[in-house]
Amino acid sequence: MVKKFIIAIDLGGTNLKCALLDSRLKIKARSYFNTRSFDNKPKLIQGIIQSVESFMVNHRLNRSAVLGIGIGMPGPVDTRKGLVHFLPNIPGWKEVGLKKILEHKTKLPVFIDNDAKLMALAEYKCGAAKKYKNALCLTLGTGVGGGLIIDGALYRGPDNAAGEVGHLIINEEGLVCGCGGRGCLETYIGNNHIIREARKLFGPGITLEEVSALAGKKNAKAINFWNQVGEKLGVAVSTLVNVLNLEAVVIGGGVSHAGNALFDSVRQTVRSRAMRVQGQRVKILKAKLGVDAGIIGAGYLVKES
Ligand SMILES: [Zn+2]
Structure with a gap:
């Protein structure tokens, strides 16, 4: 099967936004959660995993049809190691190896970066810049x-x-x-x-x-x-x-x-x-x-x- 979908996640202090994108980055489906409804780090990570799983189930996607999961985090991130250093507006996150955790659970490639950098990348690729x-x-x-x-x-x-x-x-x-x-x-x-x-x-x-x-x-x-x-x-x-x-x-x-x-x-x-x-x-x-x-x-x- 041709790989043609991407799961994109934007974690903010207020909202956790998830979307299923096609290979041209058009949004095919969305889900929203209130970040504060997950009152600790394990629950928030579980929320991310569940939203990935529900896209897979609802759209009948094989793992081979998904290129990977991209995640924007509201804080400093080591992109190469997939490590979240800390999140100023969400307590309990210190040196979290998020890439490893999510790859283990979802069996999909995971890429994380700082949210402002991803917004800049998007505005440069197809927005005002x-x-x-x-x-x-x-x-x-x-x-x-x-x-x-x-x-x-x-x-x-x-x-x-x-x-x-x-x-x-x-x-x-x-x-x-x-x-x-x-x-x-x-x-x-x-x-x-x-x-x-x-x-x-x-x-x-x-x-x-x-x-x-x-x-x-x-x-x-x-x-x-x-x-x-x-x-x-x-x-x-x-x-x-x-x-x-x-x-x-x-x-x-x-x-x-x-x-x-x-x-x-x-x-x-x-x-x-x-x-x-x-x-x-x-x-x-x-x-x-x-x-x-x-x-x-x-x-x-x-x-x-
Ligand atoms: Zn300052």
Whole structure:
């Protein structure tokens, strides 16, 4: 039988998304779980195994029809060894040999990587960064993830740890960050911080989606709020653009739905703060693949491995 399916999994702090992809990475079936419904590591791993098994059973797939399983993890990963170092937003994960465990249980090849890297790979292969061989893809959420495409390939660094844009230090005396450092970009534009700032301005209980909707309706206070977030992000992007001479910076994640109020401000800041040549070259773009970026990236990981 011709091998033609891939099982792709995107594990987030909130959702566990699973999908069955064909060889062209079109999504054939999906399943969703609430990550918090698995209250410990063994149950979460069992949940992954069960979702793989149910795709196999429901679609009557032989193991020989599946190329492999690709998994994006929300934390640092040793891709070569298939090891998850730790997960900042899911407790109980330390140096877990996930590849070995899942290969043993499923009898399928398993490939794991960091989720932000997989999103960058997907945006480069078939999303907003498709035409650009030098690009940075940012995901704005609780954490601020990043993936770098350099000269047409995902840049990993010797420890698969490159691209941690969320931990670009922008204030040497700033707030303590989840990474143990201080004054990282994530402490300024991560969801936890901006929701606190939003509630000071708009009252308790407001959500970031609501602030985005207000900006969409031309509410001046909301536009100003996103302008300020965009300026912080724009300063960080200017630094990266100066160093890396990027063609594109692709911004995705929940906060990217704030729209023009955010993007215009990032663009203006980069134009005025980056060096002239680099600032004129770079395009600031909205991510195209949305919530499926992680799944599609996991598919590419299997295909290219
Ligand atoms: Zn940090």
